[in-house]
Amino acid sequence: MSYLARMSHHRILSFLPKASGCALAGLLLCASLQLVACSTEKNEKTENTKTENTKNTEQQGKAMATSLSVEAAEPDFPCHSLSVDIKESSPVQFDLRMTRDMASPGYKIEIDGVDAAKDGVIVARMTAVPPDGASLTVIEPTPLRFELGSLAAATYRFELMSRDSKDGAYEKILQASLVAR
16 A cells, blocks of 8 residues: 555545444545545556557557548448537547438447458448348438547548448448548
């Protein structure tokens, strides 16, 4: 236990009246230990994320983008309404949002992954698992979100690949041009 943690425990325990009992002292001691452990774990995760972001920035050797726009998207079906969310972080991170029209309300969408930009191409993969049994064919808009992370200032081609089962082959259902500035 660090010196600071020991001093905090000593201060907490010295303020407890003697009549409060050992149970209350033990409870406060456990609570303060958990707070110290949680804050240490959070700081380690934050530092790891900062280190990874710094490595990505250094590897690219380019200025990082602070804005992202969708310039063109084809086709307009089954995916439409493309938009960008900007996360407050350093460096700035982006999410690409869109709506996909599904043939039935029972489909389950799983995002299989987003490959980092390579040679100006970002590839996202998803699985659209159809419902079990028969169902009505009703076009159901389904929101999708893809975490793109930080991007260097450049023009990118975003490709969305989809499949209908875990062992099915992917096929391209959308291609969009993204401009990161």
